[in-house]
Amino acid sequence: MEIVARDLTIRLGGVPRVDRVSLALRPGELVGLIGPNGAGKTTLFRALAGLRTSDEGETLYDGRPLAAIGRRAFAKRLAYLEQTAEAHWPLRVEHVVALGRLPHRGFGRAALTTDAAAVERALRAADAEGFRGRLMRELSGGERARVLLARAFAVESEWLLADEPAAALDPAHQLGLMERLRAAAHRGMGVVVVLHDLTLASRFCDRLVLMAGGRILGDGRPAEVLTDEAAATAYGVSLIRAETGGEPLVAPWRRLAPDDDRRTRP
Numbered sequence: 001m002e003i004v005a006r007d008l009t010i011r012l013g014g015v016p017r018v019d020r021v022s023l024a025l026r027p028g029e030l031v032g033l034i035g036p037n038g039a040g041k042t043t044l045f046r047a048l049a050g051l052r053t054s055d056e057g058e059t060l061y062d063g064r065p066l067a068a069i070g071r072r073a074f075a076k077r078l079a080y081l082e083q084t085a086e087a088h089w090p091l092r093v094e095h096v097v098a099l100g101r102l103p104h105r106g107f108g109r110a111a112l113t114t115d116a117a118a119v120e121r122a123l124r125a126a127d128a129e130g131f132r133g134r135l136m137r138e139l140s141g142g143e144r145a146r147v148l149l150a151r152a153f154a155v156e157s158e159w160l161l162a163d164e165p166a167a168a169l170d171p172a173h174q175l176g177l178m179e180r181l182r183a184a185a186h187r188g189m190g191v192v193v194v195l196h197d198l199t200l201a202s203r204f205c206d207r208l209v210l211m212a213g214g215r216i217l218g219d220g221r222p223a224e225v226l227t228d229e230a231a232a233t234a235y236g237v238s239l240i241r242a243e244t245g246g247e248p249l250v251a252p253w254r255r256l257a258p259d260d261d262r263r264t265r266p
């Protein structure tokens with residue numbers, strides 16, 4: 001399924017927070033959506049995931065609007081992992097992950113063997129098997145993040161849109177996550193991930209989409225998008241670069257104008 005956004009504009013509080021954005025997303029590549037706080041990434045993501053409407057423009061899925069696909073069918077095809085999913089429910093981890101199977105079987109239907117197998121795969125993929133029997137509210141922030149990732153994996157959808165899935169993870173789990181997402185994309189899944197970590201983004205993503213002030217400033221291969229100029233304009237930072245083992249290493253280094261609040265301005 002190809003996802004195409006055409007001239008999307010979304011106004012919040014009267015201000016265009018997503019401003020005439022056009023974007024074509026295809027399965028098979030790991031896409032990183034990057035940009036400073038307030039750039040409009042989550043707002044755009046929610047529109048792509050069918051969770052909010054746009055004021056102007058449209059989003060098409062294989063050329064069709066979401067209404068033509070139907071919510072239930074769409075929920076099987078696209079999993080969305082929210083940025084600030086709070087999960088202090090009195091629920092055990094394996095039950096939370098099993099919620100990812102709801103689009104497949106609906107409420108009240110007995111779990112099928114296929115669902116159980118998908119839950120197992122998801123728990124393993126997110127390295128959350130170790131706390132499967134524990135209560136969500138008794139987990140650490142990073143552990144909870146891994147469970148919510150497992151719930152998104154459990155959908156076994158053709159698309160995954162994950163909003164900052166790496167933010168709460170320790171380095172080993174961040175690397176594991178990025179390797180897994182890249183492998184899934186290269187096997188043919190559609191994966192778009194919001195990242196603030198430019199080192200992970202430039203190393204693992206096949207394509208970066210850089211947003212600032214509701215607009216897309218760059219869209220292409222990481223080296224083309226994450227230029228010194230783009231980092232200065234979007235984030236107000238300089239970058240350092242190196243290469244190790246044939247892979248690029250990019251890291252933010254200095255704020256260019258510490259007292260300048262440019263990052264929140266369009």
Ligand SMILES: Nc1ncnc2c1ncn2[C@@H]1O[C@H](COP(=O)(O)OP(=O)(O)OP(=O)(O)O)[C@@H](O)[C@H]1O
Pocket residue numbers: 012013017035036037038039040041042043044083
């Ligand atoms: N309900 C709302 N009403 C008014 N403004 C809003 C609303 N929701 C979000 N905004 C504003 O829209 C802008 C874009 O928000 P969004 O959450 O899409 O940014 P983001 O790029 O995901 O940021 P972050 O990196 O901080 O998560 C922000 O300036 C935010 O304050």
